[in-house]
Amino acid sequence: MFSFLDMINHYLGYFNINVTVKSRIYTVLGFLGNMYLFYISFRFLQNGYYDRGALILLVSIVLFYFLVCNFFYYFTKKQPWFDISPKLARALHLQPHEKEIQANSKMGNTTIQEPQNRRGNAANGIFDDAHVLPAKLDVSPIQQDNLNRLVAQMQQRQLFTADYDGMNDRKIYELLKINGGKPLYAIGKGVMMPYFEMRKEGSSLVVYCGLNQADVYPVGVIKRVGLQSIRSVDLSDLKLYLASVELFGGPYKEIGRSSVLEHQQDYTLRAAVAYKRV
Incomplete structure (x- = not known):
């Protein structure tokens, strides 16, 4: 299953696909892969491998959570109330803090783009x-x-x-x-x-x-x-x-x-x- 998903991901790179469309495809494929992980975890639990089964089940639940968030964003353009990814991004310094944004604005480091050659070309x-x-x-x-x-x-x-x-x-x-x-x-x-x-x-x-x-x-x-x-x-x-x-x-x-x-x-x-x- 993972080899199949990796092959799909590899071949999608050959096509010039809109970012949103490609993200939707990855989201759908992610759901398929996640269902496979749930299946493996239940099989482990049924056969008495509780440690491995519980660990894989936990990973599947976490991945399923983020897949649901991706589905809301890429298919509905809405951000669900339970989405914690912005907080994670701020905690990991993947995006600027609000205070940093305000400071850059006051210092003039963030400027609105001006039209190119509007006044110079009459x-x-x-x-x-x-x-x-x-x-x-x-x-x-x-x-x-x-x-x-x-x-x-x-x-x-x-x-x-x-x-x-x-x-x-x-x-x-x-x-x-x-x-x-x-x-x-x-x-x-x-x-x-x-x-x-x-x-x-x-x-x-x-x-x-x-x-x-x-x-x-x-x-x-x-x-x-x-x-x-x-x-x-x-x-x-x-x-x-x-x-x-x-x-x-x-x-x-x-x-x-x-x-x-x-x-x-x-x-x-x-x-x-x-x-x-x-």
Whole structure:
């Protein structure tokens, strides 16, 4: 049985599986292995080997406890009241104490990630914030592929780094605790796209992005400006300009029971539109 579980664990390492999915698989396999341990302990007890049987039974109960905690976390995203793993982690110094977190915050050692090149890259000029509204984009699968290809080009040119600002998991854990457990993205709060423009194609306003004006891809269609649908905007009275397009999303980390867990997410875009009355 143990050879079988070890073989499964070995072969899972060959696949690029989401951390949560892999943890769920390990939890299910752990339950199977734990049932086998219970079976062995009962067999020892039935045959009169009380010392060995009791010892294996005790180990099985302890393992079963942690498996139940894992089941709650990985399958329900809830932490049961009887989970003692955070206390164990603090006792073993696997995570910072609360006082240490507060001290680091007061000393300025824990900083919120700032957007990369947001102010330094005014690709479409500078607009009055009073006349700039957020825009919601509708992205098709083809446009998402275009964005993914552009992100790969940007990473190849080292236009941004997706390394959590160089922080290790311990530092990230501190930051997540201070920020109320909000996810922390590897890319930070956002990266301004190198080049972007808006084209009117029929009745749609299509957003194009690229490394430069000569090589651009359609990456989304503007569906909403502020709280108003683009279909209800009277373009005869207003002139719209694409003020900014920022890249965000991608890999992120969040607090686990005693450490941080990384998850994968598609990169997305955040756009803003400036308006001027005609």
